[in-house]
Every structure is written in C-alpha cells, then in structure tokens.
Amino acid sequence: MSVATTDLADVLSRYEVVLGLEVHVELGTRTKMFCSCPTTFGAEPNTQICPVCLGMPGALPVVNAVGVESAIKIGLALGCDIAQWCRFARKNYFYPDMPKNFQTSQYDEPICFDGAIDVDVDGKPVTVAIERAHMEEDTGKSLHVGGATGRIHGATHSLLDFNRAGIPLVEIVTKPIVGAGADAPAIARAYVAAIRDIVRALGVSDARMDQGSIRADVNVSLMPIGATEFGTRTETKNVNSLRSVERTVRFEMLRQAEVLDGGGVIHQETRHFNEATGETMGGRVKETATDYRYFPEPDLVPLAPEREWVEKLRAELPELPAAKRARLRSEWGLSELDMQAIDNAGAFDLIEATVSAGASPESARKWWLGELSRYANEHDAELAELTATPAHVAELQSLVDGGRLTDKLARTVLSGVLAGEGTPAEVMAARNLEVVNDTGALTAAVDEAIAANPDVAAKVRDGKVAAAGVLVGAVMKATRGQADAKSVRELIIARLTAE
C-alpha cells in the first residue's frame, strides 16, 4: 500500500468526501453552435471566425440543429429526461477571450435533466446520478506571452485566438456523489472515462482529452463524518486526462483535510491541476462570489424538441459502451477479472480495435496488457497515447502468425515501433530482424553446429534429445538470433535421427 493511500485512509477515518463532476464535451459538429464557421481543430489562429462568433455589434446567433440533436443523444444515453421546452440563457462575465462578454449557455432550463449511469470501479458497478446536461458555446483561447509559465502572471502581453469561440459544448453535471470513501478518486476517473466512452460511441465528439474536447471540472469537499451539511467545495478546472482527474481528487482530499485539521477553512475557489507536481493550485481569491446575472437569451427562440424526434433519436442510439463491454467479454471468452484488468489498463477500445484489425482477442490482449502496458508504465503514459496503434499491433501479430517474426523478435520490432521508427514491417525490414527461414542457410548452420560439437551430436543420436539445446544455441548464435528456435531444434533432431 502506497503512502498516499495510507494517508487517504487516515483522512477517511475523520471525513466524508463529496464529489461533483462537470464534464464539458466539445461536440464534433461540422459548424459552430450559432454560426456556420468550421470547427476544424488546429487551424491557423483566427481563420475560423465571422461576425457572429466574434460577437460583432449587430450580429445574431442561429442555433445549430445538429448541436441540439447531439445534446439530446447525450441526454438519452445518460438516461436523462429531455425537456419539452427549454431556453438558452446568457451567462454574463467579462473575459477577453469571450467576444460578447457573455456566454450563451443554459441556466435553469437545461435540455436534459435527471439521468444516471453505472460506472465500473474495480468490477463494482457504481451509480452516478446526473443532474443535467446543457448546451453552451465555447470561448476563444488566450495565449499569454512573455512569462515563464505561459500563465497570465508575469506575461507581457496576450494573444487571442477565436477559432474555438462558439464551438458547441455540452456540459454534463453530476448530482453530488456522496459516500464514495476511498473509491472517490477511482469513481471520478471511471465516471469521466464512462462519459468519454459514451460520447465517442454516440459519435457526437472525438472525445480527445488531450486536445481539450473533453474537459472535467472536479469539485471536492470534505465534511466531518456524521455531518449532514456539505463542506465548502473547491472546483479544479479543466482537468484534461483521466489520470489527472484521479490525482486531483486524491490531492484535494489530502490538502483539504490538512487545512481542516489545522483549524483552517476551505475557501470556495477555482483551482488548477499541475500535471508536473501532481498538485492543485489556487488562483486569486475573490472577495465576492461571481454573479453571472443569468437571464433568458432574447436573441434565440425557445427550443421545444418534438417527442417523435426524441423517440426516433432514442431508437437510433448505438450500442452503448456498457452493453458493448458485456457482449465483447462473451465474444472474447474472457472472465470478469480479465475484463477488469483490461479496463484498469484503459485497453478496452485498443483491444477491440486490434481485434477489428484482424488479431485474435487473445493476442491483442497479450500485447496491450503485456509489453505495451509495461512500456506505458515505464514512460508514465496512457496506452492510447503510445506511438503503437491497434493497427500496428495487429500487423505485428500477423507477422508472428506468419512465421516471419518470433515472439522475441516481435518485441524488438515493437520497441522500434514505439520509438517511432515506423510500422512493424518497416522496422523489421530496416533493422533486418526477419526470421531466417531460408532452409539452405539454416541447414548449413545446423550442419556446421553438428560438426563443431560431435560429442553433443552423439548424445542426441543416442536419444538424449535435451542435449540438443547446445546445438540450438550455436545455430541461434550463428544466425544472430533471427532463426526460429523451435524450427532449429526440429531441424537438428531430424538431421541427427535420420542419419
């Protein structure tokens, strides 16, 4: 048991933790939420903008119907009710990367509300209740230049990119998650992973946490055991990996306990997670709570999704991840324990994709949970972030299955793939790693080994087959390991017993 878990256990002997998660999903619509600008990621700054998403005087929003449809799909997949009638609202606050100085969002009339999903935490299903899922627009991006940290503090000037301004978001808000105890960090992680998998399965977002298309705001508070009133929460904003979500919860629990134990108070504040230190950091403490002065957006008409449409969307929902997991578990012939190992490694989608690319479930599982997991751990990386893709793994396995690589050679090839040297076939060719199966060359090497080791050869002839190992070793040495040891062994025995 690590030190951190010990501390957590200590914290939980005195406090109960309450979690709340707000996950922002950037929708993969072709155009923005309220205008027809494209939404391509990574375009040159300020090339995907127009009077509407720049909030130019006089410009007006028009709702993207695909955005609404995506929000409804998300709501349905989360078991939410879909509002008969709802409105957009303006959230007013000044921020330079928000062109209108208000965000068009939804307030007390969200399009989806009252849902729940089961998430899997170490094989135990945990139900997380969903408060609401609502539509809103994203802001632009500020780039702070001249400081050491890239943050506004110390910067000499700031650059604004409005390409992201107006990209549709769906914000999914949980009800308070109470009673999670020591599982709190794992539940937070599993919940965000579940949302990611659901929106990906729905095809409404590319769900790339690394590109910010899924971002989580993590709310954590502690209250003394037995208390009925929640403690003051902190909100750690824009956490952008599953691992960071888990670390944020753990760190905040430990930090808040330390503050409370020392007689201090927790301020309701926005914090940021620092990947490098694994700590959350507070921002400037504001003396007054922000008042967003929400009111219904007068530039948009209310939305009243027709029931037939909603039911049609419900009927068309694709297989959701939980159902898919159960189906594939059975198709792959795996135990629940095997599946948990796969889930814990974050390898489910990767294995599925590897199987789709032609590998057997067993071999796909072996690579991702074996060699690749080991590599990911060593490099403190997520499996999905590795250079090796499911297509690579399937290709690698087919080379093994075709006898062109041994398992050992395949691992060497994989290290080349991981180092970015190319596809397995390319690495095999470039590093000259293919199994030597030219029988002429191999037979010559075998004959040479037999001639060089007459004593051993005699033992094998006398039936002491185990002694053949020495000859195999000599052949492998001569072929620089590129022969298949099993074939070499068979060849040697055939040669000696045939005499």
Next chain:
Amino acid sequence: MSELTGRTAEELGAAIAAGETSAVEVTRAHLDRIDAVDPAVHAFLHVAGESAVAQAAEVDRRIAAGEKLGPLAGVPVAVKDVVVTQDMPTTAGSKILEHWLPPYDATLVRRLREAGLVVLGKTNMDEFAMGSSTEYSAYGPTRNPWDTGRIPGGSGGGSAAAVAAREAPLAIGTDTGGSIRQPGAVTGTVGAKPTYGGVSRYGLIAFSSSLDQAGPVTRTVTDAALLHEVIGGHDRCDSTSIDAPVPPVVEAARRGLTGDLTGVKVGVVREFAAAQGAEPGVVAAFEAGVQTLTKLGAEVVEVSCPHFEYALPAYYLIAPSECSSNLARFDGVRYGLRVGDDGSRALEEVMSLTRDRGFGPEVKRRVILGTYALSAGYYDAFYGQAQKVRTLVTRDFTAAFEQVDVLAAPTTPFVAFPFGSRTADPTQMYLADLYTIPSNLYGGPAISVPCGLSEGLPVGLQIMAPTMADDRMYRVAAALESTQSPRLADQTPEVTA
C-alpha cells in the same frame, strides 16, 4: 432647393423608372440639400456622397439595360447609425465606436441595396438608441427643422429630421420604446414600427434585443409602406424573425388613401387618456384626429388596458437589463475605442477606463440599472417582475384587439421641447415614451402619423395594431393623411443655417 427634394419617394421612384429623371440627379439633389441645410440640422453623422452617386449610377445603368427594378429603385435613403454598413463607419452615436467600420452589412441594408435604393449616409441618434432627444449623441444633438432650438425627438432624431428637412425622402429608424414614432411625431413625419420580428434585426446594434425593431421614417404613409415592404420579411440570420410573408402594407395604404374607413373599429385606451402629463395642445390635436377618423366612417369605442400604468416602469427594467448584457462587448479588446493601454495597466483596468471614457451618461445609467436588476437576489423582484408585467400588458392588448381593429393614442405626450429642458431629470425624458412603449412590450406594430399642430409644432397620432396586422395601421394612417392638404410633412418651415 431643387424641386426633386420636395417629392415623395413614390413619385421619385416612378419618375426614375419612367426616365423623367435619373437616380444620379435625384441623389445629387439630396446631397446638395444636405450640404445646404445639414450644418444647421446636423441630421447626419456620415454622408457617403461618392458611394451614393456611384450606387445611383449603377441603378441608372440597370434601368437603361431594361432591368425591372422595384418601385423605390434609385431613391435615396438615410440609415440610422445603429445599423451596420460595410462601407460606412457605424458609431451608434457613441465615442466607443468612433471610426469603427463594420465587416458586414445588416440584412436590411442588403435588402435596400438589392432593391436599388441609394444609401446617402448615416443619421444621428442618442447613444446606442437610449434617449428621446438626440441630446445623448456623443457627436452633438440634431436640431428640429421646425424650430432649431428644439429637439427632433429620439433616439432616431437624425432620421426624422433628415426626412422633415428634405435631406432624404426616406430613412431607416429603430424603435425600442418609441425611437421611430416619437421623433416622427415631433418632426411632423411618418414613423412606423413594424411587428417585432417583421424586419430582421441582423446588423442592428442591439440595445434591447426583445424590443428593438427597425422601420421606416418618411413623409407619407405610402412611402413608409413601400419602404417597409423592401426591408421586411423573414431572415434566417435572425432567429426571432417571423417566417411569414410581409403583410400587404402597400395595398392597405392605398386603400386608406381613398378616405373610407367604413367598418373599421378604432379603440381609444381609457388609461392612456387618464395618464397625467400630456400637453393640452397634444390632447386637442389627438382628439381632432380621432374625430376625423369618425368622419371617415370608423367606429370609435373606448377600451381598457388596466396594466398600462406599469408598462413604463417594466420597460425601464427590461430594456436596461438587456442593454447591460448587450453592451458588455464594448470593452476595447477587439474593436473601437481603447483607453489606458500603455503597458502599465492590467486588462480589467483598461476595460474600465475604456468604458468610462467611451460611454455617455445615459448609457452608463442604464447599464448600471440593468446590471443591478439582473443581480442575484434582485432578479425576481425586478427583471422577473417586469417580465410578468410584460405578459399582463400583452394580455390587455390581446383582449383589446378582440374588440377593435386598431387602437389610437397620441404618439407622445408633448411636442418638441427645447434643448436642455429634460436632461436634468431622466424620468422627465422617459415620459416621452409613455404611449409608445406598450407596443414594444407586446410586439405589435404601431405608426405615428401627423395629426395637427400645437403651439405651431407637429403632433403625432399613433395607430397600434395586433401582431402581423401591420396592414391595418397603414390603412387607418393613410386615411387620416388623406384628409390633410397639404400634408403636414410638406409644411416643414425652411431651415436657415
């Protein structure tokens, strides 16, 4: 003064189409008129002489090529400076947008150009359309051609004065609480606010989104209907735009000009008449107007709108609330004025200095009022309550229109007042919109048509109609106009610099 500037837009359009004159000649005549009188009137913030002549020449070329253009092709129009124009600066009467050149044309401007109208320039207004006198323009007030010591109404005083002084036969105004109709009334011109959603708001710099509506300012009711037809109709870029054909306003105006109102039921709102503060001369001119309607065959009855007295206070919560949000974007970051950005100040401070320097007193007053009304803890008592009043006022008018076809009222309680006489107490200024505000709250159309003089100054009579029944108000207004010979709008005294 060229004879051309004395003609109506309808006459000019016909003469241009018939080849009796050209769009260029008509445009030049109005540009000359602007040169002559605008130094005294100050109706324009920007005159686009060169581009206007070029546009006119293009219309002439198209006519010569045998193209069939609309009835207003080649006729000049002045546009209130709150409507964005790609080729002319747009300031909304504010220092915060001084020299700002919009990157796009408002939908209504695009429609004007497509119909062959020639945009002469941009007209003066109270800053961001907040005011009833143009005294809150950051660029100095417009003067009323009837008496240059008096206000031309507001916020669209520039458009009304330009039309009254024959600097333009047509103008575009915007009306959030009366900004087309009250200037129309005090300058002796016709000002119409179409049904909310009848004319696209795309490209109108928003004051109060749920109330703003653009419309025509002209010297005749028919001209207003013709211009209404050009700018009206559904626009996909404005979600609040009504997806239905423009009501038959021109046809209705022509029918009204026959002077027959037999079968038309006109309601006079009891509570309007009971409201304090209307000048006796205004009341007298209005009552004479109503009598004329009776003589033309209309049946006049009294109706009740019991929540009328709450309309003005509700308006002064809703409009400032929306304005506080709409005007938040003016922060010096992306366009317009920026103050104090010398490298020594934080962003928030630069935003504050910019807004402090860039906004005038009335805009600040309303932004502060609206910010307060939307605040947590006050929302229900102010904005929420005002929305309920809005619903009640709407119900009152809906019920009234079950009894009558249109409602008649004075447009504004007082004639053009002298400069400076109502700036000390903002509520005195707000009273100018007492009778015009209800139609903005319920969204229905309303028109102000001259009905007589009081103390030698024009008085307007307002006809209100149910939503999307704009044609009714044009018919009644045209009938009233048909009894005046010469029309009041053609009696504007000559302005001397």
